[in-house]
Amino acid sequence: MDDIHLELEPATAERFAPYGDLIHAPDRVTAAMNDGRFDRFGDLARIDIDGSLAVGIVRSRTATTLPYRVDRVERHPLGSQAFVPLARFAFAVVVAPIGEAVAAEDLRAFWIAPGYGVNYLRGIWHMPLIALQDHQEFLVIDRGGPEPNCEEWLLSESVMLLDSRGT
Amino acid sequence: MDDIHLELEPATAERFAPYGDLIHAPDRVTAAMNDGRFDRFGDLARIDIDGSLAVGIVRSRTATTLPYRVDRVERHPLGSQAFVPLARFAFAVVVAPIGEAVAAEDLRAFWIAPGYGVNYLRGIWHMPLIALQDHQEFLVIDRGGPEPNCEEWLLSESVMLLDSRGT
Numbered sequence: 663m664d665d666i667h668l669e670l671e672p673a674t675a676e677r678f679a680p681y682g683d684l685i686h687a688p689d690r691v692t693a694a695m696n697d698g699r700f701d702r703f704g705d706l707a708r709i710d711i712d713g714s715l716a717v718g719i720v721r722s723r724t725a726t727t728l729p730y731r732v733d734r735v736e737r738h739p740l741g742s743q744a745f746v747p748l749a750r751f752a753f754a755v756v757v758a759p760i761g762e763a764v765a766a767e768d769l770r771a772f773w774i775a776p777g778y779g780v781n782y783l784r785g786i787w788h789m790p791l792i793a794l795q796d797h798q799e800f801l802v803i804d805r806g807g808p809e810p811n812c813e814e815w816l817l818s819e820s821v822m823l824l825d826s827r828g829t
Numbered sequence: 830m831d832d833i834h835l836e837l838e839p840a841t842a843e844r845f846a847p848y849g850d851l852i853h854a855p856d857r858v859t860a861a862m863n864d865g866r867f868d869r870f871g872d873l874a875r876i877d878i879d880g881s882l883a884v885g886i887v888r889s890r891t892a893t894t895l896p897y898r899v900d901r902v903e904r905h906p907l908g909s910q911a912f913v914p915l916a917r918f919a920f921a922v923v924v925a926p927i928g929e930a931v932a933a934e935d936l937r938a939f940w941i942a943p944g945y946g947v948n949y950l951r952g953i954w955h956m957p958l959i960a961l962q963d964h965q966e967f968l969v970i971d972r973g974g975p976e977p978n979c980e981e982w983l984l985s986e987s988v989m990l991l992d993s994r995g996t
Contacts, residue, residue, distance in 0.1 A: 685884065685886070685968075686886070687886035687887075687888050687966055694890075695887065695957075696957045696958055696959075697957075698890065699889060699890055699891055699893065699958075699959065699960070700887045700888060700889055700890060700958065700960070701887065701888045701890060702885060702886075702887050702969075703885055703886045703887070703888075704883055704885040704973070705883045705884070705885055705973050706884055706885055706886060707884040709882050709883075709884055711882075715876050715878075715882065716871060716872045716876075717852065717872070717873055717874040717876055717911065717948070717970060718869060718870055718871040718872055718873055719852070719853070719854035719869075719870045719873060720854075720862065720867045720868065720869050720870070721854050721867060721868045721870075722866060722867055723861075723865065723866055723867060723868060724866055726866065744884065746913075746915070746968055747915070748913070748914070748915065748916075748917075748944075749915075749916055749917060750915075750916060777915075779968075781884070790862075790863045790864075791863055791866075791867065792863075792866065793866070793867070799854055801852075801913055801946075801968060802869075803884060803970065806871070806872055
């Protein structure tokens with residue numbers, strides 16, 4: 663079976679909106695707080711949790727190199743899920759719309775620039791997180807608790823995420 | 830009036846527990862996820878929000894230098910409030926226990942090392958955020974919505990936060 667090639671496109675708020683939010687402080691100045699010592703950028707993510715919310719950290723053990731074979735996607739029926747890098751590094755995500763099945767042509771791949779995090783909407787299919795370097799940390803804001811909250815879809819096609827780096 | 834001197838002590842999870850949580854991924858390995866590509870450290874903060882939760886970013890406009898006069902503390906009756914640095918930098922916090930009044934002897938100052946965030950419990954008094962450098966970004970997880978959720982207490986004593994840097 664020939665590989666289906668998936669090109670990374672640069673993430674913008676508009677392109678990513680059907681799948682979730684880019685969590686980012688823009689360069690423009692908005693509301694000041696604390697006697698003008700800070701700029702505040704409020705409410706950057708559509709957090710949507712059915713049940714208890716958990717804040718955790720994940721740290722990569724290994725670097726995942728591109729090109730990378732995407733063999734599955736997952737979704738979380740009980741809540742949105744945010745990943746915010748705890749340092750300035752880029753990462754790559756693959757998403758597909760809400761639905762009962764996923765075909766290769768449903769997939770889109772986004773290059774997330776340094777200084778940006780993502781929040782997947784509840785039910786959005788996404789590639790399990792990969793990191794391009796080891797020891798990269800992400801803050802995770804998602805649904806806690808013991809109830810099952812992760813469903814996987816194994817892709818029937820052979821999909822290769824290319825090293826196009828959003829160019 | 831003589832200044833009351835407030836010394837920074839290094840934050841540890843145990844010392845900080847009455848006031849909130851330190852958000853940090855320890856060096857030890859815990860649960861793996863995503864085929865062993867990541868370590869996961871779950872549920873690091875006692876998020877306690879009455880109403881809607883908001884995820885935002887604040888960015889310092891200016892550096893606040895130590896020693897620094899602490900003239901007030903604030904509290905949020907409707908929810909906990911977390912600040913997680915989006916790069917590896919240290920910061921300083923001042924806290925006081927839940928209560929209707931705050932005296933200088935109630936205050937404790939903590940030096941938060943690089944790689945650590947904090948989550949203040951609901952109702953914990955704390956100094957409004959300061960940053961030791963400009964352009965430092967923190968992710969903020971707190972209570973959103975228009976309802977008033979910030980109460981200030983003006984200290985009657987003159988309190989000076991010293992440049993002791995947790996040593």
